[in-house]
Each structure stands twice: as structure tokens, then as C-alpha cells.
Amino acid sequence: MAEIAQGVKKLELLVMILPSNKKDLFLDITERFNVNYHISLQAFGSASDEIVALLGLKDLTRVLTFSFIREDKVKGCLAVVEDKINQLGINGVAFSVKLDSIMGIKNYLFLADLGGQKWKKN
Numbered sequence: 001m002a003e004i005a006q007g008v009k010k011l012e013l014l015v016m017i018l019p020s021n022k023k024d025l026f027l028d029i030t031e032r033f034n035v036n037y038h039i040s041l042q043a044f045g046s047a048s049d050e051i052v053a054l055l056g057l058k059d060l061t062r063v064l065t066f067s068f069i070r071e072d073k074v075k076g077c078l079a080v081v082e083d084k085i086n087q088l089g090i091n092g093v094a095f096s097v098k099l100d101s102i103m104g105i106k107n108y109l110f111l112a113d114l115g116g117q118k119w120k121k122n
Helices: 001-005 020-031 049-055 071-088 105-111
Strands: 012-017 036-043 059-068 093-098
Touching: 012 020, 020 071, 020 105, 036 093, 036 105, 059 071, 059 093
Parallel strands: none
Antiparallel strands: 012 059, 012 093, 036 059
């Protein structure tokens, strides 16, 4: 078990709130950072009509995605997501939350996209 613990990278929960029609684009981006599991939920903005008019928002339909990402990939992934949000000129939010633990090595290997790798003694 000590050998496994040495190679383990902590996981974080990556949260993105984006326009619904951009979901697949951003999930493709995260997959480049070894994110292989997503949960997506349809969401609706709660801004008042005045705020919507002031900000020029047309569509309040959003998608809320939760993904698991290794801590060593978070910074790069968030930078690419931020660049794409700015490039497209859309309203979106992306952030990560540290996770204290994931139960079981098989769950960890799946969520960290390490399922095909074998743990070896050094």
C-alpha cells in the first residue's frame, strides 16, 4: 500500500457553469487534461430582468458540470478554459475544490484516469 500512496496525486472537483450550447466544447477541453468522468446538470440563471437587460444576456440556460481532475492538471486546465471563455466572449465560471479523500483505490484509479496503469514496487 505504501507504494501506491507514493504515486497518488490528490484529486480536485472541477466545477464549470457555462452556456448550455458550449458544454461539449468545454468537456473536450477537460479531456485533454485526463478528465474522464463528468456529471452535467441543466441549470437556469436567477438574474432579474433588469440585470439580464443591463448585462445584455439573452439566454439564461446554463449547464453545470462536475468533473474529477488530478491536482497536477488543475492549473493548466483552468487556464485553457479561461482562455476559451474569453476568446468566445461568453459568460462562464470555472473553479476547483480540493477533495480530502476518495474511497478505494479502484475508484481513485478510475477518477484519476489511471485505470490502465499498473502499480509496481520500486
